[in-house]
Amino acid sequence: MDPARLPLNGVRVLDLTMVWAGPYGTRLLADMGAEVIKVEAARSWDMLRSLHFLGGTTERWWNKSAYFNHNNRNKYACTIDLQTERGRELALRLAAMSDVVVENYRSDVVRKLRLDYADLRSVKDDIILVSMPSHGKDGPESHHVAYGTNVEQLAGLVSITGYPGEGPHKSPIAYGDPNAGAIAAASAVAALLHRERTGEGQHVEVAQWEAMIPNIGEFILAFQMSGRLPESIGNAHVSRVQNVYGCAGDDEWVSISVGSDAEFAALCGVIGRADLVRDTRFADVVSRRRNQPELDAIIGEWTRRRRHEEAARALQAAGVPAAPLLKIPQLVANEHLNARGFWEEVTQADAGTWTMEGPAWRMWRTPAHVRVPPPMFGEHNYYVFRHLLGLSEEEIAALEGDGVIATTPDLGLHA
Amino acid sequence: MAGPWCTKLLADYGADVIKVERPGTGDVSRGHGPFAGGVPHPETSALFVWLNTSKRSITLDVTSATGRGLALRIAAQCDAVALDRSPSQLERLRLSPEDLHAVNERLVVTCVSAFGQSGPYADWASSNAVAYAAGGQYYITGDPEREPLLNGGYQAEYQAGTWAFGAALAALWQARASGEGQVAEVAGVEAMASILEFYVPDYVYRKSEALSRRRGNFASAAVGIYPAADGYIGIHCMPKNWPQFIRAMDAEWMATDERFADNRARLRHDDELSAQIYAWAAGLTKQEAYRRAGEARAPITPVNTMADLLASEHLRARGFFRDIGHPDAGAMRYAGPPSRMPASPPQPRRAPRLGEHNAEVFGDMLGLDGRDLTRLSAAGVI
Numbered sequence: 054m055d056p057a058r059l060p061l062n063g064v065r066v067l068d069l070t071m072v073w074a075g076p077y078g079t080r081l082l083a084d085m086g087a088e089v090i091k092v093e094a095a096r097s098w099d100m101l102r103s104l105h106f107l108g109g110t111t112e113r114w115w116n117k118s119a120y121f122n123h124n125n126r127n128k129y130a131c132t133i134d135l136q137t138e139r140g141r142e143l144a145l146r147l148a149a150m151s152d153v154v155v156e157n158y159r160s161d162v163v164r165k166l167r168l169d170y171a172d173l174r175s176v177k178d179d180i181i182l183v184s185m186p187s188h189g190k191d192g193p194e195s196h197h198v199a200y201g202t203n204v205e206q207l208a209g210l211v212s213i214t215g216y217p218g219e220g221p222h223k224s225p226i227a228y229g230d231p232n233a234g235a236i237a238a239a240s241a242v243a244a245l246l247h248r249e250r251t252g253e254g255q256h257v258e259v260a261q262w263e264a265m266i267p268n269i270g271e272f273i274l275a276f277q278m279s280g281r282l283p284e285s286i287g288n289a290h291v292s293r294v295q296n297v298y299g300c301a302g303d304d305e306w307v308s309i310s311v312g313s314d315a316e317f318a319a320l321c322g323v324i325g326r327a328d329l330v331r332d333t334r335f336a337d338v339v340s341r342r343r344n345q346p347e348l349d350a351i352i353g354e355w356t357r358r359r360r361h362e363e364a365a366r367a368l369q370a371a372g373v374p375a376a377p378l379l380k381i382p383q384l385v386a387n388e389h390l391n392a393r394g395f396w397e398e399v400t401q402a403d404a405g406t407w408t409m410e411g412p413a414w415r416m417w418r419t420p421a422h423v424r425v426p427p428p429m430f431g432e433h434n435y436y437v438f439r440h441l442l443g444l445s446e447e448e449i450a451a452l453e454g455d456g457v458i459a460t461t462p463d464l465g466l467h468a
Numbered sequence: 469m470a471g472p473w474c475t476k477l478l479a480d481y482g483a484d485v486i487k488v489e490r491p492g493t494g495d496v497s498r499g500h501g502p503f504a505g506g507v508p509h510p511e512t513s514a515l516f517v518w519l520n521t522s523k524r525s526i527t528l529d530v531t532s533a534t535g536r537g538l539a540l541r542i543a544a545q546c547d548a549v550a551l552d553r554s555p556s557q558l559e560r561l562r563l564s565p566e567d568l569h570a571v572n573e574r575l576v577v578t579c580v581s582a583f584g585q586s587g588p589y590a591d592w593a594s595s596n597a598v599a600y601a602a603g604g605q606y607y608i609t610g611d612p613e614r615e616p617l618l619n620g621g622y623q624a625e626y627q628a629g630t631w632a633f634g635a636a637l638a639a640l641w642q643a644r645a646s647g648e649g650q651v652a653e654v655a656g657v658e659a660m661a662s663i664l665e666f667y668v669p670d671y672v673y674r675k676s677e678a679l680s681r682r683r684g685n686f687a688s689a690a691v692g693i694y695p696a697a698d699g700y701i702g703i704h705c706m707p708k709n710w711p712q713f714i715r716a717m718d719a720e721w722m723a724t725d726e727r728f729a730d731n732r733a734r735l736r737h738d739d740e741l742s743a744q745i746y747a748w749a750a751g752l753t754k755q756e757a758y759r760r761a762g763e764a765r766a767p768i769t770p771v772n773t774m775a776d777l778l779a780s781e782h783l784r785a786r787g788f789f790r791d792i793g794h795p796d797a798g799a800m801r802y803a804g805p806p807s808r809m810p811a812s813p814p815q816p817r818r819a820p821r822l823g824e825h826n827a828e829v830f831g832d833m834l835g836l837d838g839r840d841l842t843r844l845s846a847a848g849v850i
Contacts, residue, residue, distance in 0.1 A: 060642035060650075073665070085638050100706075106670055106679070119673030120666040194782040197762040198712075199704075202691065203769040206702035211693070212773045213620035216610075221700050221771045223685055223693055224619055225608040231663035232630070239634035240807040242641055243481055247812045249644060255811035263788055264806040266777065268626040274514040275502045276774035277800045283774065288597070288618045291501065295597055297606070297615050306616055308601040316593075374593040376601040378616055381671045381680035384604040384661055389589040395658055408672045413658040414635035415584075417565070417651035419642070467708070 058419045059086025064245065067144070067151040068092065068128065069135075069168075071099045073201060073227060074261060075157030075185055076124040077234030082153075082241060083127035084412035084421055090147060090437060091125060091428065094134040095459035096466060098430060099125075103467035115430050115462050116403035122427030123409050126399060130428030131437040132459045135166050140457045144168060146442055149176040152248075153241050157185035160195045170256040179254040181244040183237050187229075189260030199262070204229025208265035213272060215285030222285070232268065233261040294341050296349055297378060298356040298364075305361040306378040309352060309368060317341060319371040324355040401426040431460045469596070469622050470580045470656060471552025472497065472519040473629030478550075478636065479522035480805050480814045486546075486829055487520060487820065488539060491527040491850055494822040495520070504797040510822055511796035517819040521792065521802065525820035526829045527850045530561055535849045538834065539563065540571045545833055547643075548576040548636060554583070554591045565651045575649045576639040580632035582624070584655030594656075599624035603660025608667060611684040627663065628656035630806075688735060689742035693771065694749040700771035701749055701757045707731040709767055716757075716764035717748050794818045826850055 056062060064087040068079045076091070076099070083089040093099055101121035105114045134140040145168070148154055154173055156163055163169045163184070173180045184190060187199035205211050205228045206221075215222040237259045244257050266273070272283055288296045288308075294317070295310040311317050314337070321329045329335050329351070334344045341348060356364050361377035368375035379387060385408065390396060395413075400406040404427070412421040438444045438458065452458045472487075472495065479485035489495050497516045504512040511517075529535040540563075543549050549568055551558060558564040565577040579585050582594035582602070589602070597618055600606045605624075610617030635652035643650055661668065670679050686692035690705035690713070705713040707730075714722045722728045722744075727737040734741055749757060754770035761768035770776065778801060783789060789801040797819075805814040830836040830850070844850040 058646075060638040077663075081634060104666060106666075106674060106676075117673075119669035122673075123669040188782065189786055192782045192786040194762060196765065197758075197769075198709075198765050198767050199769055200706070200767050202704045203702055203767050206693070206700075206769045206771045209772050209774055209777050210620050210623075211700075211702065211771045214617070215620075216614070216617060220695065221693060222610070222617055223702070224623075225605065225667070225683065226663060226665040227704075228623075228663075232627070235627070235630045235634060236806045239477070239630065239637055240809060242634065242637040243812075244809060245641055246637065246644070247809070249641075251811070253811050255809055258808040258810075259806070260786075260808070263783070263786075263804065266788070266803045267806050268623060269621045270803040271515040271518040272621060273774050273777065273803055274518050274800050276778075278502050278504045278512075278514055278797075279506070285620070288615070290595075290597070293595070295595070297601075297618075299615070306601075306607070308597045308606060308618075310595040310597050369589070369592045372593050374595045374598050376592070376598040378601045378607040379604050380607050380677075381604060381664070381667050382677060384668070385672055387602075389583060389587045389602070390658070390661065393584060393587040393655070393658075395661070404673070410658070410662045410668065413654065413662050414631060414638060415653040415655075416635075416639060416642070417653065418648065419650070 056086060056424060059421055060416060060419065061085040061087040064088070064153065065151040066090070067147050067154045069154065069156040069158070070185070071157070072101055073124060073230035074233040075155055075237070076101070077231050078185070078237035079155050080124050080127065081235065081238035081414065085414060086421065089128040091128045091130045092133050092135070092144065093130060093430065094132050095456065095461070095463045096134065098462040098466065100467050102430070102462070113403050116401070119407065122401065122404060126409065126423050126427045127425045128428055129425070129433035129436060130431065131434045132431040134457050135168065137457050139452065139455070141167060143442065143457070145172070145176045147437070148173050148180060150441065151177070151180070152245065153181045153183060155183045155185070155237065155241070159198060160186040160188065160190050174254070179248055179252060181241060181248065181254045181257065183241050183257045183259065185233055185237055185259045185261060187261045189263065190258055201227025201230035204233070204261045204265055207262045209269055209272070210265065213269065213283050213285060215287065217285060217287045217289070219285065229261050229265055233259050233264045236264045289345070292338070292342065294345055294348060298349070298353045300356050300359055300361040300364055302360050307356055307361040307364045308376050308378060310374045312338070314338070316373055320368065320373045323367050323371045323373065324352065326351060397423050399423050399426055401429070403429055430462050431458070434458055434460070469497065469519065469625035470628035470632065471550055473626055474578065474580055474632035474636065475523065475550050476519050476521055477630070477633040480816045482812065482814065485523040486542065486825070487523045487525045488528050488530065489525055489822060491529050491848060494527070498822070509796065517794055517797050518802065520819035521816040523820055524825035524829060525823055526826050527823035529849050530563060532849055534844070534847065536562065538830070538849070540568070541834055542829070543568050543575065544571045546572070546575065548578060548640060550578045550580070550632070550636065552580050554581055555585045556591045569649055573649050574643060574647065576636060576643055577649070577651045578632050578636040578639070579651060579653045580628050580656070582628070582656040584658065585653050596622040596625045599628065599656040599660060603657040604664055604668070605660050608680070608682050610682050612682045616682060624656050624660055627659045628654055631659045689738045689745060690734065694745055696749045696754040696757055697752055699754045699773070701754045702769050702771055703745065704767045712764045712766040716761045716766035716768060717745070719744065719748070790816055792816065792818050796821070823850065
């Protein structure tokens with residue numbers, strides 16, 4: 054695919070984000086063809102670079118963190134120390150030639166750096182600034198700090214997750230991060246559409262806590278209707294017969310979810326128990342849900358003699374909602390994702406060649422791929438300072454000599 | 469659900485969304501409890517009134533030739549169409565992206581489903597749990613020695629819908645410049661497989677399964693969920709947060725205790741650190757722990773319930789919840805939009821009754837009058 058035909062071709066994004074939420078959001082924009090310029094500094098580099106799990110002696114490990122690399126592919130990376138006056142000027146010059154600036158600092162940092170919306174507007178009147186503070190820029194708790202795990206706790210999701218009758222349970226991931234990232238990316242495009250129509254930019258705010266609450270919006274209404282706090286129901290469903298069932302493989306499970314009579318009859322056929330359709334314990338939607346423990350035992354009897362993928366295929370062939378709980382290696386080997394070309398091979402000079410997920414906003418007429426390898430620390434300094442900003446070789450060398458720009462990170466930062 | 473969530477976002481952010489529902493019963497979510505007043509009613513489902521704010525509703529049996537024809541005539545006048553069916557279902561209805569582009573080549577057609585529009589599982593029956601499983605997150609959720617645990621609510625559906633919202637906007641942006649239509653496709657399992665933190669990246673890079681198992685509520689003592697006096701709190705203390713963390717716990721003595729001198733030492737004495745945190749958390753309310761965390765700027769948060777959210781002074785001060793009335797479901801406080809856009813602020817309005825906008829949509833867009841609607845109704849088309 055010719056990059057010039059990608060949806061966001063011609064959109065430039067100045068990316069002041071680190072860790073996961075912000076970089077994930079700007080990655081979605083980069084995947085769609087935006088030119089995303091990530092800014093780090095020797096004393097302020099992306100902590101994900103330190104989560105490489107390779108051991109301390111690996112050379113230039115900061116370029117080899119797969120966690121960083123997945124979330125920053127398709128971007129350009131330069132270094133600017135924003136705390137210096139000359140660094141701030143460079144950032145403003147880049148902002149002046151950008152459409153969108155994204156930042157996910159704590160709520161007070163862009164103000165201290167004097168890179169707030171008003172500062173950016175003074176160099177580009179229709180700039181779109183996307184800020185992603187955890188609690189928002191104002192309000193009595195805006196000084197609080199939170200990671201993605203904290204965000205899902207604040208948002209109420211953790212309170213409705215859990216094994217039945219037990220306490221709350223967290224997601225396996227810092228879910229607040231990618232959720233806020235996806236909302237930020239979509240909101241940035243919405244702001245571009247608004248700018249196109251009216252000529253005006255705006256300061257978009259994605260308070261990560263608020264971005265997560267709508268994902269359980271129906272529970273908030275349900276609470277107001279019933280006056281009762283929702284209980285953790287584990288793997289069950291309020292009305293369907295739903296659970297995970299152990300399979301033949303080591304720690305392998307299949308998810309099965311059955312609602313209608315037709316789905317139940319299909320399930321009974323597949324597990325060789327057509328007699329259950331006439332069994333009074335399971336004859337209708339209500340009795341099946343009431344007697345689910347007995348039904349679970351019967352279904353489990355069938356699943357435990359099969360691998361999870363085999364069980365799911367047999368059930369799906371009869372129209373029963375079911376899926377294997379894919380382990381990570383199985384997810385990467387999965388026949389469906391591979392047939393769809395979801396996994397792509399990527400090569401980067403320091404990290405070598407490995408597999409990563411392709412862009413998942415799939416545009417049929419202009420399919421996107423990983424086109425820019427994940428950037429090494431400061432890899433695109435020359436491109437940004439020489440080509441975009443037009444600095445001379447001498448000026449770049451002087452900035453480097455004075456520590457405004459850098460080619461290696463200060464390793465003491467994320468020790 | 470993924471489809472309605474995507475189009476709710478589009479509608480709340482200002483698009484004129486026309487929801488096409490089956491005559492008689494409407495969207496299946498209208499049957500999903502709880503209901504205002506406790507009795508099943510098609511206009512008072514919490515799930516439906518939440519997922520369909522700001523939309524207009526028409527009824528149309530798209531399985532009939534007449535209904536399909538009307539749907540295509542409406543599509544001819546739209547910028548975008550959102551579909552949440554599998555490819556064989558769309559094929560049967562003859563409402564595939566190709567069919568839609570045949571009547572309007574500039575359409576942005578957004579397809580969102582659990583497995584996408586191609587591949588061996590494209591026609592698999594789906595539910596939130598199915599997408600959570602096949603997208604890789606189910607297996608790693610829950611306690612290591614127990615069965616995996618489904619996340620609360622319908623997170624696989626919401627993620628797919630949020631992605632479809634972004635993809636639809638990107639395609640609309642592209643169409644405005646290119647003048648050409650597009651199909652923006654999102655598969656829920658791909659959205660989920662893309663957000664597995666370091667699980668996927670680490671496995672594909674190091675080929676080690678060391679970090680790909682369930683870990684329960686604790687990554688270490690400093691990252692986990694602890695019981696407080698009146699509920700639970702969550703702690704996420706990275707190495708750089710340690711000074712703030714011990715200040716919030718009023719345990720600055722730890723700074724000079726060699727067991728906790730640095731991150732490596734703390735991991736070696738994880739049980740001792742854990743005991744300290746349990747004891748501290750049990751002695752105060754979650755709000756008090758949160759207040760101290762704010763003062764010290766430590767990442768400690770309450771595990772909020774629905775009641776806590778509605779009572780939150782912070783969310784109230786920010787005007788997050790919106791009071792929205794509804795003639796059947798009554799007035800309630802709805803969660804606000806997930807982002808704030810001051811130049812073009814989203815303004816959610818109540819969900820529509822089934823077929824509420826038949827007269828205006830069929831009248832304004834297709835020029836049908838009252839007698840035409842009566843004929844369509846008699847034939848079961850609307």
